[in-house]
Amino acid sequence: MLTIKNLKAQINGKPILKGINLEIKAGEVHAIMGPNGSGKSTLAAVLAGRDYVEITSGEVLFMGQNLLDLAPEERARMGIFLGFQYPVEIPGVSMVSFMRTAVNEIRKYRNLPPLNSSDFLKYMREKKELVEIDTQLTHRSVNEGFSGGEKKKNEIFQMAMLEPKLAILDETDSGLDIDALRIVANGVNKLKSPDNAYLVITHYQRLLDYIIPDVVHVLYDGRIVKSAGKELALELEEKGYDWIKREYQKI
Amino acid sequence: MKSTFMHDIAIDNLKALFNQLENEKQYQPDWLFHLRSRAFENFLIHKFPTKKDETYKYTSLEPHFSGKLTYLSQTKCSNINIDEVFKCDVPSLDTHLIILVNGWYYASSQQELLHETSDGLIYGSLREVTNKKPELIKPYFAQSSRTINNFLDDLNLSFMQDGLFVYIPPQARLEKPIQVINLVVADEAVQIYPRHLIISESSHLTQILFCDHSLNISPFVMNGTMEIYLKDNAKLSFYRMQNAHNHSIQLTNNYITQSHQSEFKSVYVTLHGGVVRNNIFVQINGEEAKNSMYGLWLADKNQHIDYFTHVNHNKPASESNQFFKGILDDEATGIFSGKIFVAKDAQKTNAYQSNKNLIISQNAKVRSKPQLEIYADDVKCSHGSATGKLDDDAMFYLRSRGISHKESCQLLMFAFASDITNQIDIDPLKEEIETLVDKRLRGELSRCNRCSISCT
Numbered sequence: 001m002l003t004i005k006n007l008k009a010q011i012n013g014k015p016i017l018k019g020i021n022l023e024i025k026a027g028e029v030h031a032i033m034g035p036n037g038s039g040k041s042t043l044a045a046v047l048a049g050r051d052y053v054e055i056t057s058g059e060v061l062f063m064g065q066n067l068l069d070l071a072p073e074e075r076a077r078m079g080i081f082l083g084f085q086y087p088v089e090i091p092g093v094s095m096v097s098f099m100r101t102a103v104n105e106i107r108k109y110r111n112l113p114p115l116n117s118s119d120f121l122k123y124m125r126e127k128k129e130l131v132e133i134d135t136q137l138t139h140r141s142v143n144e145g146f147s148g149g150e151k152k153k154n155e156i157f158q159m160a161m162l163e164p165k166l167a168i169l170d171e172t173d174s175g176l177d178i179d180a181l182r183i184v185a186n187g188v189n190k191l192k193s194p195d196n197a198y199l200v201i202t203h204y205q206r207l208l209d210y211i212i213p214d215v216v217h218v219l220y221d222g223r224i225v226k227s228a229g230k231e232l233a234l235e236l237e238e239k240g241y242d243w244i245k246r247e248y249q250k251i
Numbered sequence: 252m253k254s255t256f257m258h259d260i261a262i263d264n265l266k267a268l269f270n271q272l273e274n275e276k277q278y279q280p281d282w283l284f285h286l287r288s289r290a291f292e293n294f295l296i297h298k299f300p301t302k303k304d305e306t307y308k309y310t311s312l313e314p315h316f317s318g319k320l321t322y323l324s325q326t327k328c329s330n331i332n333i334d335e336v337f338k339c340d341v342p343s344l345d346t347h348l349i350i351l352v353n354g355w356y357y358a359s360s361q362q363e364l365l366h367e368t369s370d371g372l373i374y375g376s377l378r379e380v381t382n383k384k385p386e387l388i389k390p391y392f393a394q395s396s397r398t399i400n401n402f403l404d405d406l407n408l409s410f411m412q413d414g415l416f417v418y419i420p421p422q423a424r425l426e427k428p429i430q431v432i433n434l435v436v437a438d439e440a441v442q443i444y445p446r447h448l449i450i451s452e453s454s455h456l457t458q459i460l461f462c463d464h465s466l467n468i469s470p471f472v473m474n475g476t477m478e479i480y481l482k483d484n485a486k487l488s489f490y491r492m493q494n495a496h497n498h499s500i501q502l503t504n505n506y507i508t509q510s511h512q513s514e515f516k517s518v519y520v521t522l523h524g525g526v527v528r529n530n531i532f533v534q535i536n537g538e539e540a541k542n543s544m545y546g547l548w549l550a551d552k553n554q555h556i557d558y559f560t561h562v563n564h565n566k567p568a569s570e571s572n573q574f575f576k577g578i579l580d581d582e583a584t585g586i587f588s589g590k591i592f593v594a595k596d597a598q599k600t601n602a603y604q605s606n607k608n609l610i611i612s613q614n615a616k617v618r619s620k621p622q623l624e625i626y627a628d629d630v631k632c633s634h635g636s637a638t639g640k641l642d643d644d645a646m647f648y649l650r651s652r653g654i655s656h657k658e659s660c661q662l663l664m665f666a667f668a669s670d671i672t673n674q675i676d677i678d679p680l681k682e683e684i685e686t687l688v689d690k691r692l693r694g695e696l697s698r699c700n701r702c703s704i705s706c707t
Contacts, residue, residue, distance in 0.1 A: 076653035088648040092666025102652040
């Protein structure tokens with residue numbers, strides 16, 4: 001589904017990603033862990049199409065297409081979803097009109113007719129129940145005045161609405177209490193299917209108690225320096241990142 | 252040299268017009284003629300403001316008066332069947348509908364020029380009231396407008412013929428809003444000077460919707476004056492929509508005078524116009540009065556929109572709020588200049604003012620000048636101004652959900668405008684205005700296209 005080859009990228013002239021290689025297949029859950037400043041969020045930003053990151057070399061193929069040539073909205077329509085680390089508050093834009101516009105744009109791309117008002121509200125209700133999001137949240141402006149936990153739940157709700165092929169969750173667990181964490185993880189597990197894939201970026205192992213990854217990667221200094229099964233996350237939780245750094249510096 | 256030349260042409264034209272109307276005895280009765288002569292003399296003394304005049308620094312109006320502009324000394328549009336040719340169907344909005352055509356009060360017969368309803372409301376043609384019931388208007392007419400030097404009001408008073416008159420007596424409770432359609436229908440360039448007078452003594456809320464429209468594309472200068480008086484405890488909401496074509500010059504002078512514990516709310520929406528200058532003067536002359544003003548302007552191409560507000564707190568414990576927003580695209584210019592004045596005795600005043608502008612194109616221009624002038628020492632006043640582009644993070648957030656760049660802009664612009672449109676308390680009207688704003692921001696609106704009217 002997603003193939004990243006030797007991806008290098010910089011921000012304001014400073015190299016952040018220094019040669020990323022990654023292959024994600026349909027049905028897989030990949031976790032990316034790593035210390036602060038290692039490039040995790042930059043990788044998410046590059047995949048979603050944020051323009052402050054400058055790609056210096058490498059390629060990213062998504063469903064066989066060169067992702068880096070596409071505008072953010074085109075990527076989203078193809079099935080890329082970014083769960084934001086810091087969801088943006090947009091006063092005056094209601095959740096309903098935001099989601100209705102987004103869902104219908106994506107339906108148009110998939111050659112489906114737009115949903116009318118009542119069908120849309122029904123669809124939204126189903127998804128709200130699925131991810132256990134508070135009904136009141138969708139009556140408000142996008143993220144406006146939401147608590148940290150509500151914002152993250154809202155990301156999962158949007159993911160449920162848009163049914164992406166590849167969801168990139170950028171530290172969705174940060175700032176969540178254990179109940180909210182469980183709701184977020186349950187949402188992901190319910191939406192998981194053999195046809196979609198997840199790239200979960202996290203600092204902590206605890207999210208991975210709920211979302212079981214097939215592969216855990218460690219990103220350090222702009223490179224993936226170690227990839228292994230889910231047990232790697234436990235090992236990192238126990239030993240920290242220093243041993244990885246030492247191993248990496250020896251090479 | 253060029254500007255002096257134009258200056259002279261404009262003034263000579265206006266002088267000739269004034270003399271002509273005087274000779275034609277258009278200027279009866281005597282008390283009105285007296286007021287007009289003083290106003291025109293005042294204009295000749297001060298002439299058009301130059302760029303050195305702070306209040307007209309960014310908007311030069313004299314060139315717009317120097318071309319050939321026909322003055323319509325009577326209504327030429329007298330045989331309109333409203334039901335057949337005019338439809339402004341804000342769905343389910345039932346109103347007292349009033350139509351002004353080229354500044355003249357439209358009525359199908361003489362009797363229709365003045366109405367008295369069972370709830371005591373009197374409304375109709377200002378000219379008719381001037382002739383038939385001058386005692387109703389004399390204590391108010393030109394009283395507020397003449398306290399401030401304003402050349403546009405000098406000209407309006409010099410050349411006005413007709414307009415709207417509304418009187419709401421104490422205890423009157425209007426069941427439906429008053430809707431005024433102020434139309435320009437002309438096939439040549441015209442100058443129009445409507446004058447309106449609204450007096451409310453009722454503590455029950457009255458809602459007035461005032462729409463300025465043009466129906467064809469002839470250039471025009473419309474210089475209107477509106478005087479509104481709120482007596483003790485009176486409550487009035489006033490919504491003004493401006494929607495005219497790119498060759499229009501729309502000049503409005505809005506004077507609001509408030510007494511003890513009165514409450515006035517106004518929402519101005521400038522959807523479209525060539526050059527627009529809205530002067531809004533508020534005199535708070537009673538204690539514990541409340542005034543809130545909201546304004547929104549949407550300008551693109553070479554449109555030029557200039558809002559000028561002046562709120563005077565003359566008595567203690569009153570409150571005023573001003574909230575104005577502009578969206579500027581292409582080469583458009585948006586100007587806001589607002590002043591809060593608090594007199595020495597007006598202690599415990601609360602006064603706020605804010606102007607925010609959204610710039611869509613690099614070539615659009617914004618001038619914003621909020622000012623405070625405070626002589627009392629126990630007051631709460633604040634003002635602020637901010638101008639910026641669409642927020643990058645918000646744009647990316649929307650696009651990352653599959654929404655196109657264009658549609659994301661649209662959502663954010665509409666959201667920016669909704670702070671103001673949300674202040675419209677008549678629901679069907681609010682929905683209609685939101686639809687118009689949405690279309691306008693998409694570039695799909697040239698005018699309120701459900702209006703269609705023709706002269707027979």
